[in-house]
Amino acid sequence: MSGTTKFPKPDPKFAYWHGIDRTKIPWYPTIDEDRCIGCKLCFVSCGRNVFDFDEKRKKAVVAKPYNCMVGCSTCATICPSQAISFPDKEIVHKIEREEKILAKIQKKAREKKLKLDLEKIRNQVVESISKARTKASYQIVGHILEQKIFEKLMDAVADCPVDIVDIKINSPSLKGCWNLNAPSMAEFTVVSTEMEDITPCLDKVDEVIDRAGAIVVKKE
Ligand code: SF4
Ligand code: SF4
Numbered sequence: 001m002s003g004t005t006k007f008p009k010p011d012p013k014f015a016y017w018h019g020i021d022r023t024k025i026p027w028y029p030t031i032d033e034d035r036c037i038g039c040k041l042c043f044v045s046c047g048r049n050v051f052d053f054d055e056k057r058k059k060a061v062v063a064k065p066y067n068c069m070v071g072c073s074t075c076a077t078i079c080p081s082q083a084i085s086f087p088d089k090e091i092v093h094k095i096e097r098e099e100k101i102l103a104k105i106q107k108k109a110r111e112k113k114l115k116l117d118l119e120k121i122r123n124q125v126v127e128s129i130s131k132a133r134t135k136a137s138y139q140i141v142g143h144i145l146e147q148k149i150f151e152k153l154m155d156a157v158a159d160c161p162v163d164i165v166d167i168k169i170n171s172p173s174l175k176g177c178w179n180l181n182a183p184s185m186a187e188f189t190v191v192s193t194e195m196e197d198i199t200p201c202l203d204k205v206d207e208v209i210d211r212a213g214a215i216v217v218k219k220e
Protein backbone atom coordinates (compact mmCIF):
# COMPACT_ATOMS: atom_id res chain seq x y z
CA MET A 1 0.00 0.00 0.00
CA SER A 2 1.90 2.93 -1.35
CA GLY A 3 3.20 5.17 1.36
CA THR A 4 0.39 4.53 3.89
CA THR A 5 1.23 3.42 7.41
CA LYS A 6 -2.28 3.12 8.89
CA PHE A 7 -4.74 1.13 6.80
CA PRO A 8 -8.39 2.14 6.82
CA LYS A 9 -10.90 -0.27 8.30
CA PRO A 10 -12.70 -2.58 5.89
CA ASP A 11 -16.33 -1.99 4.99
CA PRO A 12 -18.54 -3.52 7.73
CA LYS A 13 -19.62 -6.41 5.49
CA PHE A 14 -15.97 -7.43 5.03
CA ALA A 15 -14.94 -6.87 8.66
CA TYR A 16 -14.66 -10.59 9.50
CA TRP A 17 -13.45 -13.63 7.65
CA HIS A 18 -14.98 -16.78 9.12
CA GLY A 19 -15.19 -15.00 12.44
CA ILE A 20 -11.62 -13.63 12.31
CA ASP A 21 -11.03 -9.89 12.46
CA ARG A 22 -10.10 -9.09 8.86
CA THR A 23 -7.44 -6.59 9.92
CA LYS A 24 -5.50 -9.47 11.51
CA ILE A 25 -5.04 -11.11 8.10
CA PRO A 26 -2.31 -9.47 5.99
CA TRP A 27 -3.78 -10.43 2.63
CA TYR A 28 -4.17 -7.56 0.17
CA PRO A 29 -2.62 -6.30 -3.06
CA THR A 30 0.45 -4.11 -3.29
CA ILE A 31 1.08 -1.97 -6.38
CA ASP A 32 4.49 -1.37 -7.84
CA GLU A 33 3.93 2.18 -9.06
CA ASP A 34 6.91 2.06 -11.39
CA ARG A 35 5.25 -0.76 -13.28
CA CYS A 36 1.66 0.56 -13.19
CA ILE A 37 0.67 1.98 -16.60
CA GLY A 38 -2.64 3.39 -15.33
CA CYS A 39 -4.89 1.15 -17.40
CA LYS A 40 -7.50 1.06 -14.57
CA LEU A 41 -8.25 -2.63 -15.14
CA CYS A 42 -7.82 -3.43 -11.45
CA PHE A 43 -9.86 -0.39 -10.42
CA VAL A 44 -12.86 -1.26 -12.59
CA SER A 45 -12.76 -5.03 -12.16
CA CYS A 46 -12.46 -5.45 -8.38
CA GLY A 47 -15.95 -5.86 -6.98
CA ARG A 48 -14.88 -4.90 -3.46
CA ASN A 49 -13.73 -1.33 -3.96
CA VAL A 50 -10.21 -2.18 -2.89
CA PHE A 51 -8.72 0.21 -5.45
CA ASP A 52 -8.88 3.90 -6.04
CA PHE A 53 -7.41 5.69 -9.00
CA ASP A 54 -5.20 8.75 -8.79
CA GLU A 55 -6.18 10.70 -11.90
CA LYS A 56 -3.35 13.23 -11.49
CA ARG A 57 -0.62 10.65 -11.32
CA LYS A 58 -2.46 8.10 -13.50
CA LYS A 59 -1.78 5.36 -11.00
CA ALA A 60 -3.97 2.79 -9.26
CA VAL A 61 -3.99 3.06 -5.48
CA VAL A 62 -4.87 0.42 -2.89
CA ALA A 63 -7.43 2.39 -0.89
CA LYS A 64 -9.17 -0.31 1.20
CA PRO A 65 -6.81 -3.28 1.46
CA TYR A 66 -8.88 -5.17 4.03
CA ASN A 67 -11.85 -5.21 1.68
CA CYS A 68 -9.85 -7.69 -0.42
CA MET A 69 -11.23 -11.23 -0.45
CA VAL A 70 -8.85 -13.48 1.45
CA GLY A 71 -7.13 -15.82 -1.00
CA CYS A 72 -8.26 -13.92 -4.12
CA SER A 73 -5.60 -12.60 -6.50
CA THR A 74 -7.63 -11.93 -9.63
CA CYS A 75 -6.36 -8.38 -10.08
CA ALA A 76 -2.75 -9.58 -10.07
CA THR A 77 -3.65 -12.02 -12.83
CA ILE A 78 -5.33 -9.44 -15.04
CA CYS A 79 -2.83 -6.60 -14.54
CA PRO A 80 -1.13 -6.26 -17.96
CA SER A 81 2.14 -5.04 -16.48
CA GLN A 82 2.49 -7.35 -13.47
CA ALA A 83 2.35 -4.35 -11.18
CA ILE A 84 0.24 -6.07 -8.51
CA SER A 85 1.60 -8.57 -6.02
CA PHE A 86 0.26 -10.49 -3.04
CA PRO A 87 1.89 -12.15 -0.04
CA ASP A 88 2.69 -15.86 -0.21
CA LYS A 89 -0.59 -17.85 -0.14
CA GLU A 90 0.92 -19.90 2.64
CA ILE A 91 -0.10 -17.19 5.12
CA VAL A 92 -3.75 -17.89 4.22
CA HIS A 93 -3.25 -21.66 4.44
CA LYS A 94 -1.59 -21.22 7.84
CA ILE A 95 -4.56 -19.24 9.16
CA GLU A 96 -6.93 -21.82 7.67
CA ARG A 97 -5.10 -24.59 9.55
CA GLU A 98 -4.77 -22.70 12.83
CA GLU A 99 -8.36 -21.49 12.88
CA LYS A 100 -9.80 -24.75 11.53
CA ILE A 101 -11.56 -22.80 8.79
CA LEU A 102 -12.43 -25.90 6.81
CA ALA A 103 -14.23 -27.40 9.82
CA LYS A 104 -16.10 -24.10 10.30
CA ILE A 105 -17.13 -24.07 6.63
CA GLN A 106 -18.30 -27.69 6.84
CA LYS A 107 -20.26 -26.93 10.02
CA LYS A 108 -21.91 -23.94 8.35
CA ALA A 109 -22.74 -26.06 5.30
CA ARG A 110 -24.30 -28.73 7.54
CA GLU A 111 -26.32 -26.09 9.41
CA LYS A 112 -27.44 -24.57 6.12
CA LYS A 113 -28.48 -28.00 4.83
CA LEU A 114 -30.36 -28.71 8.07
CA LYS A 115 -32.11 -25.35 7.76
CA LEU A 116 -33.02 -26.12 4.15
CA ASP A 117 -34.25 -29.61 5.14
CA LEU A 118 -36.41 -28.14 7.92
CA GLU A 119 -37.75 -25.53 5.52
CA LYS A 120 -38.59 -28.29 3.04
CA ILE A 121 -40.40 -30.34 5.72
CA ARG A 122 -42.29 -27.26 6.89
CA ASN A 123 -43.41 -26.53 3.32
CA GLN A 124 -44.52 -30.14 2.88
CA VAL A 125 -46.55 -29.98 6.11
CA VAL A 126 -48.14 -26.67 5.09
CA GLU A 127 -48.93 -28.11 1.66
CA SER A 128 -50.47 -31.29 3.08
CA ILE A 129 -52.57 -29.26 5.56
CA SER A 130 -53.78 -27.02 2.76
CA LYS A 131 -54.68 -30.09 0.69
CA ALA A 132 -56.32 -31.94 3.61
CA ARG A 133 -60.06 -32.33 3.43
CA THR A 134 -61.50 -31.03 6.68
CA LYS A 135 -65.16 -30.81 5.77
CA ALA A 136 -67.71 -32.30 3.36
CA SER A 137 -71.31 -31.36 2.71
CA TYR A 138 -73.76 -34.07 1.67
CA GLN A 139 -77.15 -34.09 0.06
CA ILE A 140 -78.77 -37.52 0.05
CA VAL A 141 -82.16 -39.03 -0.80
CA GLY A 142 -83.62 -42.28 0.46
CA HIS A 143 -85.51 -43.75 3.34
CA ILE A 144 -83.69 -41.56 5.80
CA LEU A 145 -85.93 -42.07 8.81
CA GLU A 146 -86.96 -45.66 8.12
CA GLN A 147 -83.31 -46.68 7.76
CA LYS A 148 -82.30 -44.61 10.80
CA ILE A 149 -79.45 -43.25 8.74
CA PHE A 150 -78.47 -40.54 11.25
CA GLU A 151 -78.31 -43.06 14.11
CA LYS A 152 -76.11 -45.30 11.99
CA LEU A 153 -73.92 -42.33 11.03
CA MET A 154 -73.48 -41.47 14.70
CA ASP A 155 -72.24 -45.00 15.42
CA ALA A 156 -70.04 -45.12 12.32
CA VAL A 157 -68.13 -41.92 13.13
CA ALA A 158 -68.12 -42.36 16.90
CA ASP A 159 -64.35 -42.88 16.94
CA CYS A 160 -63.58 -40.28 14.27
CA PRO A 161 -62.43 -36.72 15.03
CA VAL A 162 -65.52 -35.31 13.28
CA ASP A 163 -68.94 -33.93 14.00
CA ILE A 164 -72.01 -33.84 11.77
CA VAL A 165 -73.64 -30.43 11.63
CA ASP A 166 -76.23 -28.37 9.73
CA ILE A 167 -78.63 -31.29 9.47
CA LYS A 168 -81.78 -30.71 7.45
CA ILE A 169 -84.38 -33.31 6.58
CA ASN A 170 -86.85 -32.38 3.82
CA SER A 171 -90.02 -34.27 3.20
CA PRO A 172 -91.42 -33.93 -0.34
CA SER A 173 -95.06 -34.07 0.85
CA LEU A 174 -97.21 -33.36 3.87
CA LYS A 175 -98.28 -36.96 4.09
CA GLY A 176 -94.66 -38.03 3.94
CA CYS A 177 -93.95 -36.00 7.10
CA TRP A 178 -95.96 -38.45 9.16
CA ASN A 179 -94.91 -41.57 7.39
CA LEU A 180 -91.56 -42.87 8.59
CA ASN A 181 -91.41 -45.21 5.60
CA ALA A 182 -91.65 -42.39 3.04
CA PRO A 183 -88.50 -41.30 1.23
CA SER A 184 -87.03 -37.94 2.08
CA MET A 185 -84.08 -35.75 1.34
CA ALA A 186 -81.38 -34.84 3.86
CA GLU A 187 -78.49 -32.42 3.97
CA PHE A 188 -75.67 -32.43 6.47
CA THR A 189 -72.05 -31.46 6.78
CA VAL A 190 -69.25 -33.58 8.22
CA VAL A 191 -66.58 -31.36 9.79
CA SER A 192 -63.25 -32.17 11.37
CA THR A 193 -63.05 -31.29 15.05
CA GLU A 194 -59.23 -31.28 14.93
CA MET A 195 -58.47 -29.69 11.56
CA GLU A 196 -57.32 -33.05 10.23
CA ASP A 197 -57.90 -34.80 6.95
CA ILE A 198 -61.25 -36.57 7.37
CA THR A 199 -61.12 -38.69 4.22
CA PRO A 200 -61.13 -42.02 6.17
CA CYS A 201 -64.22 -40.88 8.15
CA LEU A 202 -65.98 -39.91 4.93
CA ASP A 203 -65.45 -43.45 3.67
CA LYS A 204 -67.44 -44.67 6.70
CA VAL A 205 -70.18 -42.11 6.03
CA ASP A 206 -70.39 -43.22 2.39
CA GLU A 207 -70.63 -46.85 3.49
CA VAL A 208 -73.56 -46.14 5.84
CA ILE A 209 -75.42 -44.26 3.10
CA ASP A 210 -74.76 -47.01 0.60
CA ARG A 211 -75.86 -49.81 2.93
CA ALA A 212 -79.07 -47.93 3.75
CA GLY A 213 -79.91 -47.86 0.04
CA ALA A 214 -79.80 -44.07 -0.08
CA ILE A 215 -78.29 -42.06 -2.94
CA VAL A 216 -75.74 -39.29 -2.66
CA VAL A 217 -77.04 -36.42 -4.78
CA LYS A 218 -74.27 -34.03 -3.91
CA LYS A 219 -71.03 -34.28 -1.98
CA GLU A 220 -68.70 -31.30 -1.87
S1 SF4 B 1 -4.20 -3.18 -13.66
FE1 SF4 B 1 -2.07 -2.94 -13.19
S2 SF4 B 1 -1.38 -1.46 -14.67
FE2 SF4 B 1 -3.57 -1.37 -14.69
S3 SF4 B 1 -3.99 0.29 -13.25
FE3 SF4 B 1 -4.07 -1.62 -12.09
S4 SF4 B 1 -2.01 -1.82 -11.30
FE4 SF4 B 1 -1.90 -0.32 -12.88
S1 SF4 C 1 -7.70 -9.90 -5.15
FE1 SF4 C 1 -9.78 -9.84 -5.76
S2 SF4 C 1 -10.83 -8.85 -4.09
FE2 SF4 C 1 -8.68 -8.47 -3.81
S3 SF4 C 1 -8.32 -6.56 -4.71
FE3 SF4 C 1 -7.90 -8.05 -6.27
S4 SF4 C 1 -9.79 -8.35 -7.37
FE4 SF4 C 1 -10.26 -7.25 -5.49
